[in-house]
Amino acid sequence: MKTVCAISLSGGQGKTTTAYFLARLLAAAGQKVLSVDADPQSNLTFYLNHEPELDQPTLLEVLTARVKPEDGIYETPHANLFLIPADRGLFKVNDFLASSGAGAFILKLRLQTVADIFDFCIVDVQPSRSQICLTATGAADAVVIPCEANTKGTNSLIDTLNFLEEQQQLTAFSGKILGVLPFRDRWIGATQTLESRQNIEAMQDFCDRIFPSIRESEQYKKAIRQGNLLSELGHADLEYPFEKIMEALND
């Protein structure tokens, strides 16, 4: 099983969008996919049409070993795609991870027990330097960094790269940075806006691989809201960035 994390230390950078479409497309391609919602905002859980009851296991109980990892895995409406869900209670795992002395490795440890069942694990990571983010980073074999094609996004990229470098030096991150995925790349007709173009160019100074961007488009939101793939809505071309990520995963 290859674990891929969508990590960006600022909010609203496209992590959940990335995790959602990557997991869906991999599953649609016949891969066995486990998606993990590692964000107390639990948007990925919601988009995959799952609402855990307060007494049902979630990632919180998996990380704190109150249940076996298998007990925290649920089917989704989509073939080949499973989910370890989250809810707001997940923020309480920070104390456990901090006091464990090995917080950066807990998620990796828990996922080992199901590693032979799945081909890919896609993790949507909380946007902050929290213990949750540390444990997700520690589990990652590969990281995709989505960031908005604007100044905030570029700053987020720099911050995230610094964070990953720190974790690497501590041997808490041993994966590879797959690349940067520009998000909300604005085009007016056939012309990219100056803001988007300049920021994507700036991103190239910090990372070798910049994936084709996710354009500013209502179609992504529409697809997520309806639980569809973009190709199912007649916009297969908008899936191109994720196809390139999938190719990179197979390299």
Place this chain on the structure above:
Amino acid sequence: MTNDALDRLRKRKRPSVAPRDITLVPPPAPTPATPQPETTEPEVLSEVQISGNRDINKPKNPGKKKSGNADINKSRSRNIEVLENLDIPTKQTTLRLEKTIASELQILCSDQEISREVLIEAMLLHCQAEPEALRSILTVAQQRHRLRVQAANQKRARSMMEKFG
């Protein structure tokens, strides 16, 4: 592994877990000895009438002594004995009262030139000597407690709705 493992995952019976508290600030736990009602916005509560004379800021016979009750006299004697010993261990606590009652209490104590604390002590000692009075007061107190808890829950629900939508 093949689909068999996935089938097992699909069909797996999951255990129940202790219900998660997803609030950011858990409600304060009541102290075991003297359960405290939660803080409330008293204006939300409807008036709760204390049985008997509620006009407590103007007692009918402020100076009149009660006669013919040996237990009350005994408790009063105990009071006097205790008060004569100036080295009285006390415990400082916060007293949170409904606004109108706090005002009336203050007026009563001011008129009688006593503190709220000694008034409360006297009331409790009286109730211990008069079981009927104690029962009557507890009935009203329990009713007020339920209203306080209800108001506190509503306030918490409003805060959560404002915060999380």
